[in-house]
Amino acid sequence: xxxxxxxxxxxxxxxxxxxxxxxxxxxxxxxxxxxxxxxxxxxxxxxxxxxxxxxxxxxxxxxxxxxxxxxxxxxxxxxxxxxxxxxxxxxxxxxxxxxxxxxxxxxxxxxxxxxxxxxxxxxxxxxxxxxxxxxxxxxxxxxxxxxxxxxxxxxxxxxxxxxxxxxxxxxxxxxxxxxxxxxxxxxxxxxxxxxxxxxxxxxxxxxxxxxxxxxxxxxxxxxxxxxxxxxxxxxxxxxxxxxxxxxxxxxxxxxxxxxxxxxxxxxxxxxxxxxxxxxxxxxxxxxxxxxxxxxxxxxxxxxxxxxxxxxxxxxxxxxxxxxxxxxxxxxxxxxx
Ligand SMILES: Nc1nc2c(ncn2[C@@H]2O[C@H](COP(=O)(O)OP(=O)(O)OP(=O)(O)O)[C@@H](O)[C@H]2O)c(=O)[nH]1
Ligand SMILES: [Mg+2]
Numbered sequence: 462x463x464x465x466x467x468x469x470x471x472x473x474x475x476x477x478x479x480x481x482x483x484x485x486x487x488x489x490x491x492x493x494x495x496x497x498x499x500x501x502x503x504x505x506x507x508x509x510x511x512x513x514x515x516x517x518x519x520x521x522x523x524x525x526x527x528x529x530x531x532x533x534x535x536x537x538x539x540x541x542x543x544x545x546x547x548x549x550x551x552x553x554x555x556x557x558x559x560x561x562x563x564x565x566x567x568x569x570x571x572x573x574x575x576x577x578x579x580x581x582x583x584x585x586x587x588x589x590x591x592x593x594x595x596x597x598x599x600x601x602x603x604x605x606x607x608x609x610x611x612x613x614x615x616x617x618x619x620x621x622x623x624x625x626x627x628x629x630x631x632x633x634x635x636x637x638x639x640x641x642x643x644x645x646x647x648x649x650x651x652x653x654x655x656x657x658x659x660x661x662x663x664x665x666x667x668x669x670x671x672x673x674x675x676x677x678x679x680x681x682x683x684x685x686x687x688x689x690x691x692x693x694x695x696x697x698x699x700x701x702x703x704x705x706x707x708x709x710x711x712x713x714x715x716x717x718x719x720x721x722x723x724x725x726x727x728x729x730x731x732x733x734x735x736x737x738x739x740x741x742x743x744x745x746x747x748x749x750x751x752x753x754x755x756x757x758x759x760x761x762x763x764x765x766x767x768x769x770x771x772x773x774x775x776x777x778x779x780x781x782x783x784x785x786x787x788x789x790x791x792x793x794x795x796x797x
Contacts, residue, residue, distance in 0.1 A: 476678055476679055476680050476681075499672040499673075501551050502551055502552070502553070502670070502671065502672050502673055503551055503552035503553070503665065503668045503669060503670050503671065504552065504553045504554075504555070504668060504669070504671045504672060504673050504674055505552070505553075505554065505555065505584075505585035505586060505664075505667075505668025505669050505671075506555045506557055506583060506584040506585050506586075506668075507554055507555065507556050507557065507584060507585065507586045507587075507588060507664050507668070508557040508559060508580045508581045508583070508584035508586070508587045508588065509521055509556055509557060509558055509559060509588050509590060510559050510562060510577055510580070510581050510587060510588070510589055510590065510604065511561065511562070511589055511590035511591060511592075511601065511604065512561050512562060512563060512591075512592070512595070512598070512600035512601050512604065513536035513537050513538075513560075513561025513562075513563055513600075514534075514535070514536045514537075514538075514561060514592070515561070515590045515591060515592040515595070515601075515620055515621075516590060516592065516620040516621055516651045516652070517539065517558055517559065517561070517590050518530040518531060518532045518538065518539050518543075518558050519532050519620075519651040519652055520590060520618070520620060520649070520651035520657070521543070521545045521556045521558040522545065522651075523651045523652075523654055523657045524545065524547050524554070524556050524657060524660075524661055525545035525546065525547045525556065525680050525681075526547065526680075527545075527680050529543060529544075529545035529558075529680055529681040529683070529688075530543040530545060530558045530691070531691045531692065531694065531695035531698075532695070533695055533698040533699055535698050535706060536561060536563075537560065537561060537563075537570075537573070537707065538695070538698055539558055539559065539560045539561070539573075540560055540569070540573050540790055540792070541560065541573070541576055541790050541791040541792050542557055542558065542559055542576055542577075542579075542580050542791065543557075543558040543681075543683060543691075544556065544557055544558070544681065544682045544683070545558065545680060545681055546675050546679055546680050546681065546682070547661065547680070548677060549661050549662060549664065549665035550662075550665045550666075551665075552664070552665035552666075552668050553673040553674065553675065553677070554661070554664050554665060554668060555674065555675070557580045557583075557584055559576065559577035559580040559581070560573035560574065560576060560577045561573075561577070562574050562577050562578070562600070562603075562604050563600055564600075564603075567781060568781060568782060568795050569781045569787075569792075571795045572787055572792040572793060572794065572795050573792070575793060575795065576791075576792055576793065578607075581608075581611055581613075582611060584613055585613060585614070585668055585669055586613060586614045586615075586616065586664060586667060586668065587608070587611055587613050587614070587615045587616075588615075588616050588617075588618050588660075589601075589604065589605065589608065589615060589616070589617055589618070589637075589641070589643075590618050590620050591617065591618070591619050591620065591633065591637065592620060592621050593619050593620065593621045593622045593624060593625045593630060593633065593648070594621055594624045594625055596633050597633060597636050597637060602640070605637065605640045605641045606640070608641050609641070614644045614667065615641060615642065615643050615644060616643050616644050616645045616646070616647065616660075616663070617634070617637050617638070617641070617643040617645070617646045617647070618646075618647045618648075618649055618660060619633060619634065619646070619647070619648045619649070620649055620650065620651050621650060621651075621652070622648045622649060622650050622655070622656070623650040623652065623653055623655070630648060634646050634648075644667075645663060647659065647660045647663070685716070685763075685764060686713040686716045686726075687713070687791075688763070689713050689716070689726055689728070689756075689760045689763075690711040690712055690713045690728060691711075692756050692759050692760055692763070693711045693728055693730070693752065693753075693756040693770075693772065694706075694709075694710070694711045695756075696751075696752045696755045696756045696759075697709055697711070697730065697741070697752055699755075700748060700751060700752050700755075701740060701741065701748065701752075704737075705732070705737055705740055705741065708732055708733045708734075708737055708781075709730055709731060709732045709737070709741065710730075710731050710780060710781075710786055710789075710790065711728055711729070711730050711731075712728060712729050712731070712786075712789050713726060713727070713728050714727045714728065714729055715727035715771075719769075721767075722766060722767070723766060723767035723768065723769060724764065724766050724767070724768050724769070725768075725769045725771070726760065726768055726769065726770050726771070727770075727771045727773070728770070728771070728772050728773070729772075729773050729774075729775055730749075730772060730773070730774045730775070731775055731776075731777045731780040731786070732774060732775070732776055732777075733776070733777070733778055733779075733780065733781070734776060734778070735776055737776070738774050738775075738776050741774045742774060749772055749774060752772065753770055753772045756770060756772075757769075757770040
């Protein structure tokens with residue numbers, strides 16, 4: 462319930478970091494950090510890690526209670542670290558969504574896996590997410606083996622329990638706990654929300670004591686322009702198939718508030734070849750039109766303003782070897 466006298470939470474107010482015009486600097490510093498009685502506050506970073514597609518981003522959204530990170534049925538959807546913030550009792554929980562960890566080949570893959578591990582190393586608590594149906598496959602076992610290097614408290618979250626019969630989970634849980642020392646084990650369905658509240662309460666009780674890092678109604682630290690680019694990327698992942706989603710990236714170039722209260726947004730979709738540009742556009746521009754319409758609708762509802770979205774598809778053969786693209790995504794550029 463909103464506190465008497467507190468400002469109404471508006472999505473373009475403090476819940477989201479404000480868009481920053483090109484060239485300006487974002488204010489990342491801590492601001493108004495909630496209740497004055499900071500003595501009883503707890504606050505901590507909870508890294509959500511696991512193999513691709515196990516439901517990490519779905520779980521982060523469920524914990525936050527809002528969509529802060531994109532979700533698709535395809536592997537390798539999340540490419541960088543996305544923080545989603547939630548309050549539980551006196552605790553501020555900063556959930557760190559990470560890219561799925563797998564055996565990387567391309568430079569972009571390596572950057573994604575590296576940032577996922579750095580998220581885990583920087584966290585107060587690391588939650589390993591395992592897909593109940595896939596079980597302890599090679600990818601998850603390899604992650605488990607490397608978890609020993611991380612001193613933080615580790616917990617196991619078995620997700621997608623809606624897809625399997627409960628008794629079959631016992632072997633999975635036992636096997637995982639024999640390999641890694643987990644402080645707790647949970648079974649959830651991030652999609653339906655089953656079991657999510659219980660995990661959240663556990664996190665709230667186990668993050669360190671200390672003042673909150675963010676204002677109490679903030680749910681993400683990502684600039685809106687970055688989130689808008691992610692939303693368009695999600696629509697690409699949902700609409701286009703095979704190689705294309707993995708050979709493309711999206712950037713917001715222009716974010717302009719117009720006098721009539723609407724926002725003009727221009728985004729570039731980079732692809733590697735002319736043939737990919739043709740697929741992205743679709744016959745008579747049909748594909749890009751649908752992607753644009755879906756992204757526009759979602760961005761407009763997110764910022765609660767009318768949006769004019771302009772998408773440009775550009776061929777940039779070596780975008781995946783260009784440090785500028787990595788900077789834009791919030792990734793370290795792997796030199797080798
Ligand atoms: N049945 C079921 N599906 C789920 C559940 N959680 C997530 N999913 C689905 O699993 C797919 C992958 O979900 P994501 O949240 O994108 O997975 P991720 O681990 O973030 O994937 P990457 O970012 O690619 O590593 C999507 O189709 C989700 O709808 C769940 O609890 N039950
Ligand atoms: Mg994800």
